[in-house]
Amino acid sequence: MAVFTAMIMILIVLPLAFFFVLTIGEVGRGTEQQRTRRAAQARPGPPAPPPLDGAERELRLRYARGEIDREEFLQRKIDLER
CATH class of the missing domain: 1.10.1200 (Non-ribosomal Peptide Synthetase Peptidyl Carrier Protein; Chain A)
Structure with a gap:
């Protein structure tokens, strides 16, 4: 019975943990891209001097x-x- 319980845990817990790690990574990457995109849009460069x-x-x-x-x-x- 203990072997059966261990196999169930491996078949359920490991895929859930893997999915959790991937999801957190994607969320972190998305917020970083949004932050850098907003920063680039918020700070325009200085105007060019007239020729x-x-x-x-x-x-x-x-x-x-x-x-x-x-x-x-x-x-x-x-x-x-x-």
Whole structure:
């Protein structure tokens, strides 16, 4: 009788335990995917800076080289933005 009870336990308990482990694993994987998907949707990247036209790029280069001073740079930048 003990052998019969042990076989019943093996045939019922082991498949249930296996099913339980698989189910918990799938639930965990699903919540992790949802969490990463929400995090990616919630945080958009920073906006791209506006592209510089050739004149503004040249103005910045001249200022960086020290060819023009700050006041001249700012005035010409204002003029270019108009």
